[in-house]
Amino acid sequence: MAGADSSFDCIVVGSGNAGSCAALAASDAGLERVLIIDKCPAEWAGGNGYFTAGAHRTVHGGLADILPIVHNVDPVQAQHTDVEPYTHEQFIADIMRLGNGRSDPELVRALVNNSRAAVQWLSERVHVPFTLSFNRQAYLVNGRQRFWGGMALSTQDGGKGLIAAHHKALQDAGVQTWFDTPAVELVLEDDAIAGVIVRKAGKLAKLTAPAVILASGGYEASTALRAKYLGEQWVNAKVRGTPYNTGDGIALATAVGAALTGDFAGCHSTCWDANAPSDTGDRTLSNQFTKSGYPLGLMLNAHGRRFVDEGEDFRNYTYAKFGRAILMQPGGYAFQVWDSRVEYADDVVRKIWADTVEQLAGKLEEEGLENRCQFVDTVVSYNDAVRRFQAENASLRWDPAIKDGLSTQSNGFSLEIPKTNWALPIEQGPFLAVKVACGITFTFGGLAIDPDTAGILSETTGKPIKGMYCTGELVGGLFYSNYPGGSGLTAGAVFGRKAGEQAAKLTK
Template sequence: MVDKDHIDNPDVIVVGTGNAAFCAAHAATERGARVLMLDKAPAEAAGGNTFFTAGAIRTTYGGVEELAELIDDGDTQLPHADIAPYGPDDFIADMRRVTQGHCDPELTRTMAQDIAGTIRWMREHGIRFRLQYERQSHQVQGRHRFFGNLPLATVDGGKGLVAQHRSAAERSGVVIRYSTEVDRILTGPDGRVTGVASGTTEFRAPSVVLASGGFQANSLLRAQYLGPNWDLAKVRGTPYNTGQALQAALDLGAAPAGHWSGCHAVAWDADAPQTGDFELTNRYTKQSYPYSIVVNAQGHRFLDEGADLRNYTYAKYGAEILRQPGARAWQIFDARTAPLLGKAEYEAPGVSRIQADSIAELAEQAGINPAGLEHTVKEYNAATATGTFDPSRKDGLSTTGLQPPKSNWAQPLDKPPYLAFAVTCGITFTFGGLQIDTDAHVLDTEGAAIPGLFAAGETVGGLFAHNYPGGSGLSAGAVFGRRAGASAAALALDTHTGGR
């Protein structure tokens, strides 16, 4: 039964129903606040971009024993897992490296230092975790060797995370109103936020948390901020993150922050729908490319497939694919590398898979220039060197004299049958957003907090630029969602006469 007082007289309004939004709601309710969540999407399409993730969340830990405390009992593979420690300083260093130093130092430090405690807090609220052996480890001498510092994920991926969050919110009395697009932020004569509006309908509350994502599903804004051809990119997540609430905050005087011409974009199946698929969700991504060569329609390579572990390159290579003719590329594997393909991604229904017994035949079937691909493969094979191939680490097995190089995992491509997977650019989220402080207050253009306005998740700018360490989006959403909810509740309850 819906609590009418939560709708008519909430203490905190949370805009969105993704991971950041729910973390804000949990933090506010546990402090005694009445919470109303508003989502542009209908109930059957709720969950924001969170719904479409694989559920990987970057956290810090001292080793396997510490991670074992977070996961469900019954993990029989755990005694055979090798996971190197990953501390806050490591997280911060990864953020600085992949963003080319353009991550807000205070927000980055807060995320890295808080995430482990926030994960435990999420678990107390019913969020379940597992180790993602199939996506983040390789078997080496009978051991599961994890790579890329991203072993932890939520049970049942993004779908499971949203369902578990929703159950927790329902247990604590949170009310969710769907099909409600927030297009204005309401303020009083003194400039304090007093609620939000959806068309002619107003919702009043002394605190508002914006956690409704960026503008990646708005083709006009993509073209405006990201540049040419970005309006043609496929949207791998929710079609409802079109930037209205973000724009409403900017109209109010909120300060923009971060890399507005940058985004998270991946190699995405070329035959995927234009926006996210609610059944297959993340399975259209193609992340085994470090063990392939990636070519365009002319058959030419155009990026270093082995520049780093895939967790540190996958979010920037979608943009490289978009720059190619037809915004299309192909990942090429042979019988030697085919066993390394992630089954969830490369065996998904309808995947754009082509198989042939020769490179020329593969090119003909795929629509790649045959002469160009044959020349590329011949040149690539000649540039590879002998050495020990190890997919679980940067093995240094690189090409010689090749441009672009392949810095790791460079093996000859010479064992048929050959496989080609057509990929395009799939945009995940935009990097530009609102400026916040470490307690998630939205700041104005003078650097002062806008009273009553908070933000978290992909609505926030300043954390990511150029690139992104895998799994850190859910980390940022959880840490700053929790902080936003706590700050919003404290302000709202203090606003009421005598508190509550």
């Protein structure tokens, strides 16, 4: 391959949300020959972004601020909807709190300070069909839809709608995408990037470009790298998204001297349908395998014991770490349990129903429950703890839109593992259980970048390698142990825009 077909102004490795943002930003900044390459076939375009619910966490001033960019709220609905402002300070505090203060503060500030502008750009330039996420982020309380957990924005048709909008914008901008084209080596000349060696149609070819943007995701789909960095038990985690995120970007970048950073032992992992595929997400059902109704119920392991505080915090702040907790349980699975007061509308799951807790335990033996008596005792003890707390705190009312303080920890009796909020007895049949496992979404360790330019830093100099940028899940140092839901897509847009704009400045 030679000539015009091998020479570009900028090459983006990865066709997901982050890579798409980078490519469009580079094109809008004046670059005429922008190319996206991806090792996946065209039918797998979109990376992990395709499999998301489309949630975007951003700083905003409340309902009036975000109404102009959503498409599913009429004036009557708006009058009965409550969305509290979400400030810079709250967003920063949430990331730092969930990461136990280890996140790179400058990287966090870059994400937060640019979040609102990135969302506006996605709405106006990419025409992402933003919605208020009534189905996932709001509860009907006293006739009003009340949003909770600092997040309100989603996209119509989830990640599928997000990626479709990206593809349309890229096509209109004249950005090329080559699928079935893995990057196998970065070309470095005189300490600056000069292109990429790719495999296309079974042959190696050199593509020249003064700027390369890596947006190829983490290593969550590689069992070998999961075992190496996360531990042997992670071989058993189920891959939530694309099977093509196998750490290629890390290998490509470190081969030319890039610095690694971040939490290589950490990842986003959530409660996932135990019957979902193991090594890949489902392109049709995508995010519907997520099972995150646990704050309003209980989770018990194969021995019939609780192992987390289901009401520790809003789901947005616990769902990305509870997958790990499930994986560490006997057999790597658990059971989520509710009574008839909780409406469970999820149809993409095998539901196990019973008229009594004892009957439910009997049915769950067929699903892997090893201690039927302990299961029943756990529910009975939990119910007793809830009633005792309620007797001492009669003024408290159950409210899923706030941390209502309904707990299991009273003066007279407390559980070893509390339920801190939303604790109601599991006593009104029929009873429902679903079996869940650990679904891994993306890994937290990655490449070190400059927060202002998204330039990849050199291991030896600590300075950006000329012409080399990074965005998306490949960025290291942003999240540790846990993360606030909806931050990932926003981060991909923020650092993707920075990378694309900087690539244009360099090239021009």
